[in-house]
Amino acid sequence: MLISCNWLRELIGTKLSPEEIRDRLTNVGLAVDAVEARGDDSVLDVEVPSNRGDCLSHIGIARELAVIEKSQVSSFKFQVKATNGKTGEFASVEIRDPDLCPRYAARTVRGVKIAPSPDWLVKKLETIGQRPINNVADITNYVLHEFGQPLHAFDLARLTEKKIIVRRATKGESIRTLDGVDRKLDEQMLVIADAKEPVALAGVMGGELSEISNLTTDVLIESAYFDASSVRRTAKFLGLHTEASHRFERGTDPAGVIAAQERCVALICELAGGVATEDALDVYPNPIETKAVALRPERVESITSLQVELDEIKRILTGLGFELRVKEASVLSFTVPSWRHDVSIEEDLVEEVARHTGYDKIETSLPPARHAGEYHSSEERKRALRLALISQGFGEAINLSFTELTDDFDLIPALNAETAPVTLTNPIIEEASGMRRTLLPGLLNSIRHNLNYGIRDVSLFELGRVFGSNEAGTLPLEHETFALVATGGLLEANRAQPARELDFFDLKGAVEAAVDGINLPPLSFAAATIKHLRPGQSASISANGGRVGSIGRLADSISAEYKFRQPVFVAELDLTTLLEVKVQPVFYAPLPRFPAIVRDVSLLVDRTVTVAELSKAATDQSVPHFVGVTFVGTYEGEGIPDSKRSVTLRFEYRADDRTMRDEEVDAIHWPLVETLKERFGGEVR
Amino acid sequence: MPDSVTFAELKRRSDEIYETFNQEFRRFERFSVDRFYAESVPNLIRQLQLEGYSLTAAEDALNDLTTLRTRYTGKKSDWAAAKKLIGRIADGLQRASAGQHLLFLEVSMTDRLENARLSLEKTIKVLRTARESIDVTIPGRRPQPGHLHPITLMRQRIEDIFVSLGYAVEDDREIETDFYNFDALNIPEGHPARDPQDTFYTTEGFALRSQTSTVQIHAMQRRGAPVRMIAPGRVFRRDTPDPTHNPMFFQVEGLCVDRGITMAHLKGTLAEFVHRLFGPETKTRFRPSYFPFTEPSAEVDYSCFSCGGSGCRICKHSGWIELGGSGMVHPNVLRTANVDTSEFTGFAFGLGIDRTCARIYQLDDIRLLFENDVRFLAQFR
Structure with missing residues (x-):
């Protein structure tokens, strides 16, 4: 809101420079964003907090400045000179919906001459960015910026039956507003109507029909108090933000209705001629009661730590318009001025005292120690998980929680396939209309973004929540997952060429490194059919026997949708469930004193026989001195039938009390290999 | 009883061998031990390279030197055969003179061979160090790390x-x-x-x-x-x-x-x-x-x-x-x-x-x- 310094000076005769005014106002919570010189005047751009509608005028700002400067807003006189008759003789006012319009005052001026405003008025309005129209319109605008009370002038002759009816619009009604736009009204909007139809949108904008024109001779000046939320709704609904609605939305002064109108009528008589009625037709069926708020002076210190003298507390509050009612020793009771809708409890008064004493006067100290600090119970492990993943070359991504809804993906088991997505009634990005059930589409979008910039080697992970609908009326499911995507080559730092192309096992390795990083028992992987993964390169992942996610190569159909021309590997795991798995305690195991003897064996087996099956079959047999098997490699291709492959495993043997002899090892090794051969129909290569 | 040999005959024979040795050894003469104690390794490398020494040339030279040594001082060498003839000189005084003469020539050969070997080995070591030097400015080898958001x-x-x-x-x-x-x-x-x-x-x-x-x-x-x-x-x-x-x-x-x-x-x-x-x-x-x-x-x-x-x-x-x-x-x-x-x-x-x-x-x-x-x-x- 723009405030003219010269105008302020007329109101309180301040000697402060515009820059000083800027700093003082900012210190009491009226932040001045800019000071701009305009001719012999300076204009302040004041950012008024949304609860301080009373400061949206020059008098409002002057009142704050007066308390700052320990002075007073000068009471200037205005008086309607020529009056004749009662308003009731020329017009009638009826409030049908007093809940939305507690007070409405009308007053008429007859015989005005519509003309351009005098220079001083034009200049004042232009200084604060207002466009002059004609004398009557300009005067209403002037008083709005002086008092903060929006006013409206009707052409009395154009009000059917000279009636003012304040009511909700009826279904199907419409109005052409002053900006020339036809607006459809609904039954929640308050209008000012004459006997026939709406003539103004209450508190928002007047109608074209009753607009002041050069032919206007008699005007009706409206000064009213409208319900803030009703005006807010109408203005928002119609996308019509005006000086009037801006103030009514924040709450105007119900008691100030008449004074502002008097000021307006006096100026009209003075500048546009005409004869005003003697009094206002003031309809105020249920006058708003004055509130009283108690203040225990010691609360100022116990809340803010400021020590403010009792007299100073009283000076600040009375300067702001509060009236001291009861002067008991321990409790002060103040009536709240009618323009202060934001004050209702003791803390509000404490804030008034504190901001006018100065927040900069408040000392700075740390509260005495109380608790030991603590991270979220999962934070330590999440940090370890993140570190494990970045050291595997994965960058951390963050995607929006809302996405395009898709059924192309299998979900983590915690949200089963039937879990409906949580949809939004009011998405901001049209295609992102639901809460994500999987992190994968977001990460795939990220890959696409990078590919579009010519970056083909992309490894990303994300930790975040997925959502799913719950039973009707219950809050949705929220589950934390972590997902990885990788495509392109295995990058080495500061080297142009990737070491090699990534494959399934790089992604699997990263997943294993991640759970290793948080000290969980190893996951198990089993070939599985997963909707979004390519058959033959997809697996389900389990921890402690329960399924927690999936991993594999992205299905060709989805790859095609994203226009990926290179393999993409993806995995998603249920982090909430993984973090519930107990961390294994670590106990020292004595180191072996004698070396192990190893035997590498290449078994030619059907391609369907897995390394896991072979290893398990070997370890399941309790052969003495047999320590275990380790995977060495596989071979397929030349010399191997298509249906087969060669799997090489390393068998390890050790005795606790001696170095084993070769013959001794052979005597247990070969029978063990023989059982594997028999069981899987393999042969030793 | 084998034929007796005269001192003059043996001297002529040994002098001949010694002379051919001298001729064959000439190409190794430029290897002298002294320089290796005087110079720092980087200086030495620079000098050797200036003189046109390559690692392979030095290695070849060492091989040749070994062959030369075997040929002139080995058990089956002409020299060994000549030495056996000393005992067949009948005259005791002449035999002693022949022994002295051959010993003198032999020490001259073995000393020079040994010097050349030591210096060649040193040369090879120096050149090999030079060959195996690395460009320390090449980026270290590590996977490209990811980064936290x-x-x-x-x-x-x-x-x-x-x-x-x-x-x-x-x-x-x-x-x-x-x-x-x-x-x-x-x-x-x-x-x-x-x-x-x-x-x-x-x-x-x-x-x-x-x-x-x-x-x-x-x-x-x-x-x-x-x-x-x-x-x-x-x-x-x-x-x-x-x-x-x-x-x-x-x-x-x-x-x-x-x-x-x-x-x-x-x-x-x-x-x-x-x-x-x-x-x-x-x-x-x-x-x-x-x-x-x-x-x-x-x-x-x-x-x-x-x-x-x-x-x-x-x-x-x-x-x-x-x-x-x-x-x-x-x-x-x-x-x-x-x-x-x-x-x-x-x-x-x-x-x-x-x-x-x-x-x-x-x-x-x-x-x-x-x-x-x-x-x-x-x-x-």
Whole structure:
């Protein structure tokens, strides 16, 4: 809101420079964003907090400045000179919906001459960015910026039956507003109507029909108090933000209705001629009661730590318009001025005292120690998980929680396939209309973004929540997952060429490194059919026997949708469930004193026989001195039938009390290999 | 009895062998031991290279030298045969003279052979070291590391500071009831913040939390008073994405409720926080403001970390940068969380993690935060 310094000076005769005014106002919570010189005047751009509608005028700002400067807003006189008759003789006012319009005052001026405003008025309005129209319109605008009370002038002759009816619009009604736009009204909007139809949108904008024109001779000046939320709704609904609605939305002064109108009528008589009625037709069926708020002076210190003298507390509050009612020793009771809708409890008064004493006067100290600090119970492990993943070359991504809804993906088991997505009634990005059930589409979008910039080697992970609908009326499911995507080559730092192309096992390795990083028992992987993964390169992942996610190569159909021309590997795991798995305690195991003897064996087996099956079959047999098997490699291709492959495993043997002899090892090794051969129909290569 | 040999014959024979040795050995003569003690290895390498020595030439020469040695001093050499003839000189005096003569020649040969071998071996060693020298400026071998998201880095820094100040880190739901998102925070029905224009709603009528203050209520209900906690997390507001807005962002809210808590403690805590985050010379400024959940309320600014307060592009020439909102917890909020307002007071504050990130890293378009461009992510650590 723009405030003219010269105008302020007329109101309180301040000697402060515009820059000083800027700093003082900012210190009491009226932040001045800019000071701009305009001719012999300076204009302040004041950012008024949304609860301080009373400061949206020059008098409002002057009142704050007066308390700052320990002075007073000068009471200037205005008086309607020529009056004749009662308003009731020329017009009638009826409030049908007093809940939305507690007070409405009308007053008429007859015989005005519509003309351009005098220079001083034009200049004042232009200084604060207002466009002059004609004398009557300009005067209403002037008083709005002086008092903060929006006013409206009707052409009395154009009000059917000279009636003012304040009511909700009826279904199907419409109005052409002053900006020339036809607006459809609904039954929640308050209008000012004459006997026939709406003539103004209450508190928002007047109608074209009753607009002041050069032919206007008699005007009706409206000064009213409208319900803030009703005006807010109408203005928002119609996308019509005006000086009037801006103030009514924040709450105007119900008691100030008449004074502002008097000021307006006096100026009209003075500048546009005409004869005003003697009094206002003031309809105020249920006058708003004055509130009283108690203040225990010691609360100022116990809340803010400021020590403010009792007299100073009283000076600040009375300067702001509060009236001291009861002067008991321990409790002060103040009536709240009618323009202060934001004050209702003791803390509000404490804030008034504190901001006018100065927040900069408040000392700075740390509260005495109380608790030991603590991270979220999962934070330590999440940090370890993140570190494990970045050291595997994965960058951390963050995607929006809302996405395009898709059924192309299998979900983590915690949200089963039937879990409906949580949809939004009011998405901001049209295609992102639901809460994500999987992190994968977001990460795939990220890959696409990078590919579009010519970056083909992309490894990303994300930790975040997925959502799913719950039973009707219950809050949705929220589950934390972590997902990885990788495509392109295995990058080495500061080297142009990737070491090699990534494959399934790089992604699997990263997943294993991640759970290793948080000290969980190893996951198990089993070939599985997963909707979004390519058959033959997809697996389900389990921890402690329960399924927690999936991993594999992205299905060709989805790859095609994203226009990926290179393999993409993806995995998603249920982090909430993984973090519930107990961390294994670590106990020292004595180191072996004698070396192990190893035997590498290449078994030619059907391609369907897995390394896991072979290893398990070997370890399941309790052969003495047999320590275990380790995977060495596989071979397929030349010399191997298509249906087969060669799997090489390393068998390890050790005795606790001696170095084993070769013959001794052979005597247990070969029978063990023989059982594997028999069981899987393999042969030793 | 074999034929006898005369001294003259043997001398002529041995002189002949010695002479051919001398001729064959000439090519090894340039190897002299002395230089290897005088020069430093890099100098030696330079000199050898200047003289045109290559590693392979030196290795070949050593092989040749070995052959030469075998040929002239080996058991089956002519020289060995000649030596055997000494015993066949009949005259004792002549035999002694012949022995002396041959010994003299032999020592001359073996000394020179040995010298040449030592020096050649040294040469080879030096040249091999030169050959095996590496370019130490080639990048080290390691996998390309990934990087944590700048929001994670900032959140962790903030958490570390507050944990060290005795705060607990809390989290809770992201989709909330109106009660936790609004009512409990003293945002009444009809308040602009509740408008679907500003807050996302699910079809079921739940709100995507528009501030992590929701967590404060849950935490106070769980822990009771006194309590000190921060709640970092995702929040959602219906802003159209532009360089300074995202419809989702990260916030951290803090709460301290105890007996005797005043605004001085609020100021002290946030001053300590900015000291640790931006440096000990950072100043704070508190301005009166309005938030429904605090009374009194304050806007918090800190002096620009770039110019120190004199004004620059980063702080828009004001010297100050907005940190966030704060204030003394509104009694309605405390009461909703079953905290006895006659016994306890508290302060609360909130700041944007994304915004702080944007300030610190001088990021002029925060939409980049959620595009996950690897060139962007790799810049933060």
